[in-house]
Amino acid sequence: MLRIINAALNDELFFAVAKHTFTVVEIDAVYTKPFTTPAIMIAPGQTTTVLLTANQVPDSSGLFAMAARPYLTSVFPFNNSTTIGFLRIKTNLNTENLQLYNLPAMEDTPFATKFANNLRSLASSQYPCNVPKTIDKRVVVAISLNLQDCPENETCTGYNGKKFYASMNNQSFVRPSLSILESHYKNLTTGVFTSDFPERPPNYFDFTGVNPVTENMNTEFGTKLLVVPFGTNIEIVLQDTGFSQCGEPSDSCSWTQLLHRREGIRKFQ
Numbered sequence: 001m002l003r004i005i006n007a008a009l010n011d012e013l014f015f016a017v018a019k020h021t022f023t024v025v026e027i028d029a030v031y032t033k034p035f036t037t038p039a040i041m042i043a044p045g046q047t048t049t050v051l052l053t054a055n056q057v058p059d060s061s062g063l064f065a066m067a068a069r070p071y072l073t074s075v076f077p078f079n080n081s082t083t084i085g086f087l088r089i090k091t092n093l094n095t096e097n098l099q100l101y102n103l104p105a106m107e108d109t110p111f112a113t114k115f116a117n118n119l120r121s122l123a124s125s126q127y128p129c130n131v132p133k134t135i136d137k138r139v140v141v142a143i144s145l146n147l148q149d150c151p152e153n154e155t156c157t158g159y160n161g162k163k164f165y166a167s168m169n170n171q172s173f174v175r176p177s178l179s180i181l182e183s184h185y186k187n188l189t190t191g192v193f194t195s196d197f198p199e200r201p202p203n204y205f206d207f208t209g210v211n212p213v214t215e216n217m218n219t220e221f222g223t224k225l226l227v228v229p230f231g232t233n234i235e236i237v238l239q240d241t242g243f244s245q246c247g248e249p250s251d252s253c254s255w256t257q258l259l260h261r262r263e264g265i266r267k268f269q
Contacts (some may be wrong), residue, residue, distance in 0.1 A: 022050035
């Protein structure tokens with residue numbers, strides 16, 4: 001059993017062990033319907049548990065390459081290297097002529113789509129998937145990588161001499177001096193955060209089809225939360241954009257909801 005964690009900052013990664021297959025059984029601490037795949041795609045911060053049977057006969061090296069490389073979906077510069085480790089069968093080491101075999105190519109969108117489509121909850125009588133049927137609020141969140149104009153008297157190393165910022169609905173998070181949770185419990189919210197996080201993107205456009213180099217992608221900065229009454233059933237649509245390196249069909253860069261409750265309040269950061 002392998003528990004794989006993507007510790008990369010901004011890249012989905014393909015991961016494979018040469019000539020072997022994985023049986024995926026868990027994603028982010030949630031059991032999945034097991035399925036077999038020659039490789040996995042894993043988003044930043046995501047964990048995946050797979051079962052591997054070491055039943056392949058090695059060549060004279062006694063090694064099988066374990067390799068990871070990024071999934072390429074963006075025109076912006078990125079680290080396009082391939083990292084390699086080894087699954088060693090007890091024998092002498094010889095690293096010549098190693099083959100990666102079943103590791104997907106960086107632009108293998110069909111594999112990424114097929115892998116994402118295979119991710120299903122157990123949804124059995126023992127492990128039911130109880131989805132709310134009544135929705136109280138619908139929220140659309142566009143997740144993007146923004147290019148910000150470089151401040152005066154500062155050198156920026158981003159694309160076209162600009163700065164990169166991540167954003168949600170064109171809001172780039174500013175870390176407060178006091179943690180949001182602590183300020184909430186101590187009723188010190190004034191000046192720490194505001195409760196006006198937009199429920200929709202400020203501008204609708206072709207999120208994945210426009211040219212990210214020519215679009216104006218300046219973002220706004222703030223510490224904004226979406227605050228709703230406890231018990232509210234919220235449908236959140238996570239919309240990726242063509243501006244970001246994260247472009248997988250379903251995971252949306254592995255953004256997760258940060259929830260906490262007190263006195264009937266649930267907050268989404």
